[in-house]
Amino acid sequence: MKSLAQRRRHPLAAVALILLALLITGTVYAAASSANTAQASQSKETYTAEDATSGQKLFISNCATCHGMGAKGSPAGPSLVGVGAASVDFQVGTGRMPMAANGPQAEQKPAQFNDEQTRQLAAYVASLGAGPAVPSEEQLDTSKGDAAKGGEVFRVNCAMCHNAAAAGGALTRGKYAPALKDVSEKHIYEAMVTGPQNMPVFNNSNITPDEKRNLITFLKTIEAQGSPGGADLGSLGPVSEGLFAWVAGLGVIIAFTIWLTSRSS
Incomplete structure (x- = not known):
């Protein structure tokens, strides 16, 4: 027992304990990080090395001017390392990227790339780092x-x-939340998990995959139903629609009154 106590009091015992604690902490952290990375990068698409190579060529020709070589970013555009395939599929698939001109936010327009080219670009960016x-x-x-x-x-x-x-709405500094009519289910889901423009990111901790599917179902349901009550006036709500009806009705009454007065004179 005495010799054991002496060994515990050895000057290097404290250093050994610290190193052991750091080793255990590092191992646990690495395991947790690997699990999170595997979950984040779990791709529903199967990309090949050829897809990534073709995507890299498209990227250099069309995207590197703003996002830099290797997609590491530049003063003209952010880094794309770690944004994931979903972000590329959304931005390129909806025509928002490449941008036609600088502005408060990227405008939706006809897509510049076909589905296969979009997939190749997504494969390349996905190869740079884990993401949605x-x-x-x-x-x-x-x-x-x-x-x-x-x-x-x-x-x-x-x-x-x-x-x-x-139906969409205005935001600050010339930005806006777009209407969600005629947006594909895939692009709605991708927008939730990547947070384009001013939109926050809704990961699986915020909104679960089942809740995302329910949300998309709701949007497609109201899109299919249309406006059963007639003209929706931009779906601005009952207050603005009631105000419109009041102003329009009052205008008709005033116009009719003026017409009657002119007839009597």
Whole structure:
């Protein structure tokens, strides 16, 4: 026992304990990071080395001017390392990238690249670092979604910017939240997980995959229903629509009164 106590008091014992603690902490951290990376980079698409190589050529020809060689960013554009395939598929697939001109935000326009080229660009950016993957068909299957629950999720998280009827709305500094009509299920999902423009990122901790599917189901349901009450006046809401009806009705009454007065004279 005495010799054991003496060994515990050895000057290097404290150093050994610190090194052991650091080793254990580093191992646990690395394991946790690997698990998170694997979850983040779990791709629903299967990319080959040829896809990434073709995507790199397209990137150098069309994107490197702003985003820099190796997609590491430049004063004209942010780094794309770690943004994931979903971000590329959304931005390029909706025509927002490449931008036609500098402005408060990227405008949606006809896509410059076809589906295969978009996939190759996504493969290249995905190869640079883990990030949100393109959603699977199961995640986008609205037949398995609940529109009522999706409406609750939308009103809590999205309606303040996109309008309760998903008709879009104005933001600050010339920016806006776009209308969500005629937007594909895939692009809606990708927007939630990547947070383009001023939109926050809704990861699986904020909104679960099932809730995302429910939300998409809600949007597609109201899109299919249209406006059963007649003209929706931009879906601005009952206050503005009531005000329009009041002003229009009052104008008709005034015009009719003026017409009657002119007839009597």
